[in-house]
Amino acid sequence: MADHQDNAELLRRWRLILGRYAQPLQGEAWSAQDGRLDASLDYLYGREYERKGMLRGGSAGAGGSLDPSQLRAIDWLNQARKLFPQEVYERVQGHAIERYELSGLLRDPSVLASLEPNQALARALIGMRGRLSANMTDAVRAIIRRVVEEITERLRKDFVNAVTGRRNRFRRSQINSAQNFDWRATIAANLKHYDTASARMVIARPIFNARVRRSLPWDVILCVDQSASMMDSVIYAAVVAGILSGLPAVNVRLVVFDTSVVDLTHLASDPVEVLLTVQLGGGTNIGRAVQYCEQLVVNPQRTVMALISDFEEGAPPGPLLASLKRMAESRVTLLGLAALDERAQPVYDRGMAQRLADQGMHVAALTPQHFAEWLAEVMQ
Template identity: 60%
Template sequence: MKQEHDTAARWRLVLGRYSDRALNQVQLDAEQLRLERTLDYLYNREYDGRGQVAGQSRHGSLDNSQLTAVNWLNSARKLFPQSTFERVQTQAIERYQLDGLLKDANTLQHLEPTPQLAKALLSMRGRMNSETRDAVREIIRRVVEQIVARLKANFVNSIHGRKHRFRRSLVANSQNFDWRRTIQANLKHYNVDLQKLVIQQPFFNARVQRHLPWTVILCVDQSASMLSSVMYSAVCASILASLPAVKVHLVLFDTNVVDVSHLASDPVEVLLTAQLGGGTDIAKAVNYCERLVTQPNRTIFTLISDFEEGGSVAHLLGGISRLSSQQVKLLGLAALDEQAQPVYDMQMAQKLSERGMSVAALTPEHFAEWMAEVMQ
C-alpha cells in the first residue's frame, strides 16, 4: 500500500492541477506539500497561459503568507537537487518570465550562475532596470569565468603545446597519451586467460612550443538561434587573444556586421554588446572579413553559424571561394542545440565544403584541438 501511495503522490506532483479530481484524496506529507506548493507557484503559469482558471488555491491553509518570487527561489533551492534547481530556475526566467526575479538586484545576486541562466538573462536585457543591470553583469562574469576555467587549458595545450609525434615524453599526462604506440609495444603482453592486454610500458608524446604568428578571424552569427554559440565564441576569442603570437578579429553579424575585435579580450562586454535577433546575411559578413586578411597563408577564418543564409547565396559562395584561392584556412563551425546536437543547413554546409571550407559540428573543447591541427 505504501508503494502505491508513493506512486500516486509522485503523479500528483508531476501532473499538478490536472490531478486535482483524480488524486485529491492522496495525502501528502509536509515535505511533499512544500514541493507541490513550490512547483505550483511556477508551473501553474502554464495553465494560466492556456486560459485555464485555477479556482481556489490548492494550498490556502498551508500557512498565512503567499509565496513571493524571492521566497520561491529560496524554497526551491532547499527542496530540489542542484541540477534540478538550476533547470527550474532557468525556466522561471526564460519560459515563464518571472519578473520578480528580474526586478530585485538582491535576488539576482542569489541566482545560481549557469550558462542557461546567462542566456536567459541576455535574451531579456531590455526588461532590466538600472538597478539590476550590475547584478546581471556580475552573473554573466561568473558564468564566463567558469567557462574560461574549463576551456583555457585545453586551448593553451592544444595550440602552444601540441603533440610531437616523433618525440617521446616521460611526463605521464592523459592528453599526451600515445595509445597507438602503447598498444603496439605491449601486444606481446596479451594475457590469453584474462583476454586482456596488460600494459607494462605506456608511451606519451612530447609537446613542442611554437609561437609562429597567426591571425584568427571569428565570424559569429548573432541571430536569435545562435545565443549559445555567441557565448562560447566570445570566451574562445578571449582565450585566443591571450595567447602569444595570435591576433584575433571578432566579428558579429545578423543582417548587419559589427566588429568587436577591440573587445575580444573581454567576453563579458562582448556578450552585453551583442544585439541578438534579426535575420542573417552571411555574405555581407564574409565580404567584411575578407578585408581583414593581410597574410592569407597565416590566417584562419572561422564562420560560426547555422548556415541559414538570408542574403545572397552566390555572393556568399563567391567570397568563400576567393578566400580559399588565397590559401586562407577556412573552418565552418556549425551551431549546436542545448543537447549538443548539430542544428544547421546541411545543404549549405555542403556547398561551403565544396569551395574549400572544412565544416564540423564540435563542442568548444574539440574546437581548440581542431584549430591546433589547422595550425600545423
C-alpha cells in the same frame, strides 16, 4: 508491503507531475511537505493552464501552506531553493526566467545576486540587458563573469593542449597525460615484460610524446552570428575568443554580425565585455560579414576563418558564396561551425551548409571541446 510502498510513491510522483487537475491523494500518501512542493510547482508550471485558457482557480487536493495566488515571484524563488535539490532548483529557476518570463526576479540587484549563476541565467540577462535598470549593471556583470569563468575553466585546457602544440614523436616528455600517451612506443618498449602465464604485458615504463610550440603565428578570424537564435553559440564564441587571445602564436580577430557587422577584436580578450556589448536580435546578412572578414586576411595560408552561425542567410547568397570561393582559392582555411542549442543539438540550415561546403568550407556541428581539436588539426 514493498509493492504497496512502491505504488504509493509512484502515485505521489504522478500527482506532483500532473498538478492541480490530478485526483487528490489522502492520508499518508500526501504529506504537508508534498503540499508545499505542489504549491511551488503549481506557481510556475500552472502557467501552462493559463496559456491554454484554463482558469488558475484553486482546486481540491492542492494542499500545502503556500497559496499560489498569494505567492510573489521572489518569495517563490526563496521557497523553491529550500524545497528542491540544487540540480532541480537550477532547472526550475531556468524555466521561470526563460520559459515563463518571471522577469520580476531580475529587477532587484539583491535578488539577482541570490540566483544561481548558470548559462540559462546568463542567456536571460544578455537578452534582457537593454530593459534592465542602471542599478542592475554591476549585478548583471558579476553573474555573467561567474558563468564565463566556469565555462573558461572547463574549456581552457582543451584549447591550450590542442592549439599551442602538436605531439613530437621524436622527443619524449616527463609530463604524463593521456593526450600525450604513445601506445605504439610503449608496447614496443615493454614487450620484454610480457607474462606468458597470465597472457598479459606489464607496463614497466609508459612513454609519452613531448609537445612542441609553433613559432609561426596563425591568424584566427571568428565570425559570429549574433541573431536571436544564436545565444548559446555567442556565449561559447566569446569564451573561445578569450582563450585563444591568451595563447602564443595565435592572432585573434572577433567579428559579430546580424544585418550589420561589428568588429570586437579590441574586446576579444575579455569575454564578459563582449557579452555585454553584443546586440542579439535582428536579421542575418552572412555575406556582408564574410566579405568584411575577407578584408582582414593578410597571410591566407596561415589564416583560419571560422564562421559560427545557423547559416540562415537573410540576404541573397551570391556575395557570400563568391567571397568564400575567393578565400578558398587563396588557401584560407574555412571552417563553418553550425549552431548548437542548449542541449548541444545542431540547429542550422543544412541546404545552405551544403552550398558553403561546395565553395570549400569545412562544415560541422561541434561542441567547443571538439572545435579545439578541429582547430589543432587544421593548424598543424
